[in-house]
Amino acid sequence: MIGAGVIGLSASASLVIGGVDVTCFERFAAAMGERSAGSSRIFRLAHSEPNLVRLAMSARDGFARWADDAGTPMVDSSGCVISGTDVIDRASAMSTAGAKYDMIESPSDIVRLPVVVPPSPALIDPAGGVIDVDAVRAYLLARTRNILVHEPVYALDCSAEAEVTVWSSSGGSHYDSVIIAAGSGTSALAAQVDIYTPPLLAHHVRFTFPIDDSSKWPAWIDNPAERLSTYQHRSGPGQWSVGGQIDAELTAWEVGREAATAASREAILDYVRERLSVKPTIVDSLYCTHVPDMGDGVEFRRNGLVLAIYGENLMKFAPALGAALAAAATEGSTPTVRELAGR
Numbered sequence: 552m553i554g555a556g557v558i559g560l561s562a563s564a565s566l567v568i569g570g571v572d573v574t575c576f577e578r579f580a581a582a583m584g585e586r587s588a589g590s591s592r593i594f595r596l597a598h599s600e601p602n603l604v605r606l607a608m609s610a611r612d613g614f615a616r617w618a619d620d621a622g623t624p625m626v627d628s629s630g631c632v633i634s635g636t637d638v639i640d641r642a643s644a645m646s647t648a649g650a651k652y653d654m655i656e657s658p659s660d661i662v663r664l665p666v667v668v669p670p671s672p673a674l675i676d677p678a679g680g681v682i683d684v685d686a687v688r689a690y691l692l693a694r695t696r697n698i699l700v701h702e703p704v705y706a707l708d709c710s711a712e713a714e715v716t717v718w719s720s721s722g723g724s725h726y727d728s729v730i731i732a733a734g735s736g737t738s739a740l741a742a743q744v745d746i747y748t749p750p751l752l753a754h755h756v757r758f759t760f761p762i763d764d765s766s767k768w769p770a771w772i773d774n775p776a777e778r779l780s781t782y783q784h785r786s787g788p789g790q791w792s793v794g795g796q797i798d799a800e801l802t803a804w805e806v807g808r809e810a811a812t813a814a815s816r817e818a819i820l821d822y823v824r825e826r827l828s829v830k831p832t833i834v835d836s837l838y839c840t841h842v843p844d845m846g847d848g849v850e851f852r853r854n855g856l857v858l859a860i861y862g863e864n865l866m867k868f869a870p871a872l873g874a875a876l877a878a879a880a881t882e883g884s885t886p887t888v889r890e891l892a893g894r
């Protein structure tokens with residue numbers, strides 16, 4: 552396994568539990584320190600594709616199993632509100648997949664959000680909520696600590712028939728199956744074994760604002776026809792985090808992290824001042840890179856013994872993707888979302 556983000560660790564944990572001999576390479580000293588960093592993410596069943604709804608349902612069951620094992624909740628029960636242009640598509644996908652939801656047709660205080668005007672129409676996803684990333688990290692690390700190797704992988708060699716050589720800082724090791732779950736490092740490694748994954752990266756920053764600790768608002772994803780699309784949730788005691796789909800030109804890779812962060816900060820602050828009832832004071836921020844224009848997708852690509860995964864907003868699918876990758880590694884198969892949705 553290459554990469555100890557939430558996906559690599561979930562797959563590694565599944566393999567360890569299945570009694571498979573696995574090594575997980577992580578280039579940094581801390582696991583889940585890149586795209587999986589921070590303490591919270593939004594969980595939701597609400598997607599625009601029925602198969603993604605089904606995959607999220609399977610992941611929800613997986614989070615519940617992890618919670619039972621760990622004796623601590625992994626996803627809270629705050630729910631998730633969806634508003635904006637794609638509400639109808641999401642409602643239709645949820646109906647097809649058999650997921651429960653409520654529709655609120657006109658502005659109403661039933662939609663409990665820190666807003667000046669409640670959004671409408673709004674879809675309430677009662678199975679949605681906030682993923683406790685600290686609990687997920689602790690759970691996965693407890694299962695993978697002994698197989699984690701903190702070394703960067705810099706080369707893959709598939710020239711031998713029945714094994715892949717993984718070159719890391721301590722030399723070459725041989726494996727009969729390799730999964731690349733290296734987030735921003737996936738494309739460079741996959742290209743070495745003739746697997747294409749999107750190489751483009753963009754900057755993304757989420758900002759946190761102080762709120763009254765008694766506020767128990769649901770998570771919220773808003774995609775208005777005009778103005779900023781945002782995702783928002785209670786990210787800890789007294790904290791409300793807001794991320795937005797900032798103009799692609801302002802967050803393109805070439806712009807640089809500093810300028811992209813400054814532009815994102817300005818856009819989010821303008822939005823918060825105009826639309827929210829929270830104090831417009833930034834108390835924290837979380838930076839990551841992402842694949843531009845990918846939305847909620849997840850893709851798998853195999854060449855021989857090497858399987859690569861890439862996608863966006865993958866935290867909410869982690870238990871399901873981990874199990875799927877573990878099965879694919881032992882079977883030599885290539886998962887598809889369609890098949891996973893039917894599992």
Ligand SMILES: Cc1cc2nc3c(=O)[nH]c(=O)nc-3n(C[C@H](O)[C@H](O)[C@H](O)COP(=O)(O)OP(=O)(O)OC[C@H]3O[C@@H](n4cnc5c(N)ncnc54)[C@H](O)[C@@H]3O)c2cc1C
Nearest residue numbers: 554556557558578586587593704734736839864865866867
């Ligand atoms: C601000 C923000 C908000 C988000 N909001 C949501 C949300 O609300 N809901 C949701 O579901 N998802 C959300 N996401 C996305 C989600 O967090 C990511 O999709 C998910 O964490 C990706 O996990 P990963 O394991 O694929 O990648 P990563 O966590 O990036 O893990 C990849 C790992 O591979 C390691 N690596 C890379 N190259 C090498 C190499 N050559 N050798 C060894 N190791 C290597 C990296 O160091 C890294 O630790 C958000 C992300 C961010 C940053």
